[in-house]
Amino acid sequence: MENLETIQSQLSQAFSDAYITLVPNPILGAQSSLLIDPVHAVKIATYLKTTPGLQFDYCSNVTGVDWLAKDITEPIPAGSAPGTAANVKRLHEGYLEAVYHLYSMQLGHGPLVLRLRTKNRTTDTTLPSLTPVWRSAEFQEREIYDLFGISFEGHPDLRRLLMWDEFKDFPMRKDYSEPDDYEWEPTAHGAILTKAQAHQKIPTQTKEVTV
Amino acid sequence: MSIMPENSYLGRTSEVQGDILEVSMGPHHPSTHGVFRMVATLDGETILKLKPVFGYLHRNHEKLAEGTSYLGIMPYTDRLDYLNSMTNNWSYALAVEKLSGQVATERAEYVRVILAELSRLQNHICLAGFLLQDTGASGTPLMYAFREREKILDLFESLSGSRMMCNFQRFGGCRLDIPEDWIEKAKIIVENFRVFLDEFEALVTGNEIVLSRTQGIGILKPDLAINAGITGPVLRASGVNYDLRKVDAYGIYSRFDFRIPLGKYGDTYDRYMIRVLEMRESIKILDQAFATLPAGPIIDPKAKNRGLRPKVGEIYSRIEGPKGEIGFYLISEGGPNPYRYRIRPPSLINLTTLEDMCLGQSIADAVIILGSIDIVLGEVDR
Amino acid sequence: MNTITDEEKKELRKAGVLVTSLEEIYNWGRSHSVWPLQFGLACCAIEMIAASMARFDIARFGSEVFRPSPRQADLLIVSGTVTKKMAPQVIRLWNQMPEPKYCIAMGACAISGGPFRQGYNVLKGVDRFIPVDVYIPGCPPKPEALLNGLITLQEKIKNQKISGDNAARHLRSDTSCYYPVPRFGEHDLKPPYNPDVWKCPVIKQEPNP
Numbered sequence: 001m002e003n004l005e006t007i008q009s010q011l012s013q014a015f016s017d018a019y020i021t022l023v024p025n026p027i028l029g030a031q032s033s034l035l036i037d038p039v040h041a042v043k044i045a046t047y048l049k050t051t052p053g054l055q056f057d058y059c060s061n062v063t064g065v066d067w068l069a070k071d072i073t074e075p076i077p078a079g080s081a082p083g084t085a086a087n088v089k090r091l092h093e094g095y096l097e098a099v100y101h102l103y104s105m106q107l108g109h110g111p112l113v114l115r116l117r118t119k120n121r122t123t124d125t126t127l128p129s130l131t132p133v134w135r136s137a138e139f140q141e142r143e144i145y146d147l148f149g150i151s152f153e154g155h156p157d158l159r160r161l162l163m164w165d166e167f168k169d170f171p172m173r174k175d176y177s178e179p180d181d182y183e184w185e186p187t188a189h190g191a192i193l194t195k196a197q198a199h200q201k202i203p204t205q206t207k208e209v210t211v
Numbered sequence: 212m213s214i215m216p217e218n219s220y221l222g223r224t225s226e227v228q229g230d231i232l233e234v235s236m237g238p239h240h241p242s243t244h245g246v247f248r249m250v251a252t253l254d255g256e257t258i259l260k261l262k263p264v265f266g267y268l269h270r271n272h273e274k275l276a277e278g279t280s281y282l283g284i285m286p287y288t289d290r291l292d293y294l295n296s297m298t299n300n301w302s303y304a305l306a307v308e309k310l311s312g313q314v315a316t317e318r319a320e321y322v323r324v325i326l327a328e329l330s331r332l333q334n335h336i337c338l339a340g341f342l343l344q345d346t347g348a349s350g351t352p353l354m355y356a357f358r359e360r361e362k363i364l365d366l367f368e369s370l371s372g373s374r375m376m377c378n379f380q381r382f383g384g385c386r387l388d389i390p391e392d393w394i395e396k397a398k399i400i401v402e403n404f405r406v407f408l409d410e411f412e413a414l415v416t417g418n419e420i421v422l423s424r425t426q427g428i429g430i431l432k433p434d435l436a437i438n439a440g441i442t443g444p445v446l447r448a449s450g451v452n453y454d455l456r457k458v459d460a461y462g463i464y465s466r467f468d469f470r471i472p473l474g475k476y477g478d479t480y481d482r483y484m485i486r487v488l489e490m491r492e493s494i495k496i497l498d499q500a501f502a503t504l505p506a507g508p509i510i511d512p513k514a515k516n517r518g519l520r521p522k523v524g525e526i527y528s529r530i531e532g533p534k535g536e537i538g539f540y541l542i543s544e545g546g547p548n549p550y551r552y553r554i555r556p557p558s559l560i561n562l563t564t565l566e567d568m569c570l571g572q573s574i575a576d577a578v579i580i581l582g583s584i585d586i587v588l589g590e591v592d593r
Numbered sequence: 594m595n596t597i598t599d600e601e602k603k604e605l606r607k608a609g610v611l612v613t614s615l616e617e618i619y620n621w622g623r624s625h626s627v628w629p630l631q632f633g634l635a636c637c638a639i640e641m642i643a644a645s646m647a648r649f650d651i652a653r654f655g656s657e658v659f660r661p662s663p664r665q666a667d668l669l670i671v672s673g674t675v676t677k678k679m680a681p682q683v684i685r686l687w688n689q690m691p692e693p694k695y696c697i698a699m700g701a702c703a704i705s706g707g708p709f710r711q712g713y714n715v716l717k718g719v720d721r722f723i724p725v726d727v728y729i730p731g732c733p734p735k736p737e738a739l740l741n742g743l744i745t746l747q748e749k750i751k752n753q754k755i756s757g758d759n760a761a762r763h764l765r766s767d768t769s770c771y772y773p774v775p776r777f778g779e780h781d782l783k784p785p786y787n788p789d790v791w792k793c794p795v796i797k798q799e800p801n802p
Contacts, residue, residue: 027310027524057437061527061555063540101527101540101555105437105453111527136440136560162266162592163714164678168779171713172274178713179781183793192711202796238682241631241661245638246679267679268635270709278711287708293636357646375636375733589635 001109004032007054014047015040023115033099033113038127041116042154045133048102048112056102056112059134063101064144066121066173069094093120096150098127100137118150121173129155147172229255234574238267242345242578245588249565249577256573261566265559268592276552281307281382281519284552289376291537291554292590295334297326297367298532300380305461306528306539307382311521313514318507319384320463325500326367326379327530328493329397332404333363334533335444335486335493336411338585342483343415345582346424352415359407362400369393383514394501401497408490416487425480429568429580432477439563443535444489445584448474448481455531462530466503467496482583520547527555534558534585554593558586616755623667623693624655624750627743630666631659632686634673637700637733641672644736654743663689668746670739671723674702674709675716677782684774687723692763692770695750697742698725701732708732721786723772724762 001007004022011020011034019037036044048056072092096118103110118125129152131137141152142161149170152158160167169176182188185196196202237248246267252260272291276284288303289296301323308315315323340356364374370393371377371386379386415421431441433449446453454471456464472488474481521543529538535557542551561584569577597612605612633641645651645659660666663686675683687696698719701707706717719725726749729742753761762768772790775782 025524026522027526028312030309030524030526059440060529060536061538061540061553063551063553065542065551099540101538105451108458113527134440135435135438135563138439138563139559160266162269164266164777166777166779171271176713178711179785181717181781181785184717184796186796200793200795238679239632239686246634266714267676267682268674269676269678269714270674271712271714272709275709275712290636290708293639353642354647357643358648361643361646361648374735375639 001104001107001112002053004034004112007112008034010054011036011044011047015044018044020044031111031113033115035115035117038116038118041114041128042130042133045114045130049133053107055104055106056110057134058103058105058110059100059130059136060103060111061099061101062130062137062140062144063099064148064150064172065097065099066148067094067097068174069121095119096121096125096148098141098144098150100130102134125149126151126153128153129158131155146170149173231259236574236577237264242582244341244582244586245591247581247586247588247591249581251569251574251577253574256575258569258572258574258577261569261577263562263565265592268588270593272593273552273554277548277550280517280547281521281549282516284549285380286376286378288554289378290589291556291593292532292534292558292587293375294337294587295330295533296375296377297323297330297379298530299537300378301327301462302528302530302532302537303539304380304382305530306526306541307519307521309528310524310526310541310543311382311515311519313383313511316384316508316511317463317505318388319509321500321504322385322389322509323380324462324464324467325397325497325504328497328500329363329366329401331493331533332401332490333360334585335490336360338486338582339411339415339483342579342582343421345578346421348420352411355407355411359404362403366393366397366400369396381510381514381516382519383516384508384510386510388509394504397497398501401494401501405491405494408487408494412487416484421483422480424576424579425483425583426478427476428479428572428576429583430476430478431564431568435564435567436477440560441535441564442557443532443561443585444485445482445535445561447471448485449477450474455529455536459529467499469493469496479579479583486585518547520545525551529555532557534587534590535561537590554590556590556593558584558588558590559592562586562591617751619755620751620753624747626655626657627668627695627746627750628666629656629659629668629670630663630686630690631661632669632671634671634675634679635700635702637672637703640733640736641670641699641739644739649736649740651740651743654740654747656743663687664691666690667693668695668697669723670697670699671703671719671725672699672733674707675719676714677716678714678777680716680719680722680782681774681776683719684722684772688771688774693761694763695726695746696723697727697729697739697746699729699731699739699742700734701730704728704730716782718791721791722775724790 008020008022018040021035023033023035025032048054070092071089073089098116100114102112116127127150129141141155144150145158146160146162182195183199185192188196232253234251238246248264250262251258272287288299291299336356336359340353343352367377368374371379431449433451436446436449450473452473469492472485474485523545525542527540529536537557538555540553541549544550568580602612698704703719706715709715710717727742727746729738731738755764
């Protein structure tokens, strides 16, 4: 497989108005990923599958990731009024992400990692579905919808996979709070102890020992 | 032609107009492999539509792992594909080793291959037993299969302390070293397994009932298989030559001489025969591994297991488990627990084409097709 | 009333006369032919199947056949994690079994949720909805442990009374054999547990000095 920069420039030439960047991965020998914008995702996916030399016909893994909102510090742009602070803090709204790992069975190379990000975690959580390109994404995208809440447009059958249909939450999100059935915890400690104390008084043991 | 008198009800079944019937097979059903539900729409006995329903064993393993240290997740990986805990452990240990930059020792690599191939043997013979149980040979082939499986489980128990949930691999090697007499016992068991396979095949492979119930049933075309992400013996039964032991050559598989059996038609009989042939190839690998096992440390003395905090980054690593490609995707943010921990479940993805394979078949065949895909619900639902 | 001693029974038996009570022989017959339901949820199910295979052979204890239909079974071996999605089906199966029926919770997950206890979809023990007779710890318990549990159940059945206030559940008129099935709620099951079956234990620990 050619290296990622070559593929990135090949894709940028084929789709001139698409936003394709490289997300580096600091681990030695590991795969960096390509972040592509959702509008052109299906076309880029079809291109990756059909172009000779690339022929990524096997989508191995589709993962959902939840990135919470966090404060980031950025240097202020040049030319601002003198006397302002050197850095500015802003709240980076979190987003949900779908990560695709692609391999080629015919040419035996891979993996190519694609990332698609939603605009935010609250109101705009739709992404295009890549199931029409790779059928292996069918159940995995349903699972991401079930557990993270990303709606995939163009998915043939988008409904919950693992939880029951009346379930309302998205459990794998980082801010999910599970139902409170901590009435009886025989050896509670740490966070579980706090949850169990809400139900009945549990005499605390000697001081916490951390390993 | 009718052997019933003309005015009997049975003689006039061709005039009876039927309705479409929707049957929910499962989640409790004696033939499904765990709590798996299939909602089948039937016209008589022919399947028109088949939708699988999952989630009855969803134990939120991925969420639990976000609150557990990297070493603490190892026992949870045993319970994924609960028939092959050794290969699950190896896949996870490989992923964390790549993430944290550690390498397993030479002896540990050989031991991992030995345990993985033993695991493959007991998984495939189990599948053969369960598949024949589903065809209606109630009990007897399963008894033979479990008899051999018990011998391999005894080996696992004497090594790791537990028959099924072994928790044996660590980052940088294995938990314990194997004693000398274990190798001798294992050699005898593998030798007897070869003889047992001949006996099993003589009883089953040419059997008329097995042939008529499995040949031509549930055909899977190779293009659909590749597009649907099918891996493992199901893919190779459709004729696609993709085995991670040869493609990725992880571990030390490149040092062993073994072939990859391929099927021709992609039907249930091919899927069954692929597994029998793979068992024979596994025995070949085991013989070579026993002969060339080197001495040395079983785990890297500088390996870091407890309190491991890998650097920021992500990794996706996969191995060829007995059911297909089992992969782990880990994102680390530098903390003691993984930020995102994802298991690529071969059983779930192999079920993508269940409906395509079952359309037009009778409902009794749906059970056999499901049995030949070899799913384990612990992996499907995690 | 029943003052025949064991020595006298032995003497009579040597003469070819069997002396027993109705309760003893009723319980003896029932306990040695307990037929389980073919019901496996997760990993423990494989050990249950191994217990019914040739090496461990549950058939010699009377459980010759595992019945596929709940209408014909006496014993529900809950082997594996009971998730909240599966819980209503387990209770429906339990309701369909005719009395006298018994339940064995096999494995840590069925007893209390097991290693997956802190999970949003895991029921913290099947005894929140169903009355359990024997608990078998282990993860998974070896087939010998399951056989030990079965022997414990047989002892329990042999000690059941057939009349009076402490009679077995199926012989009393004040107990219902229908257990309400929970519904799927928006975040959890409704109700999360059956208050008639499971009373939350109160933890009393002496703090360490």
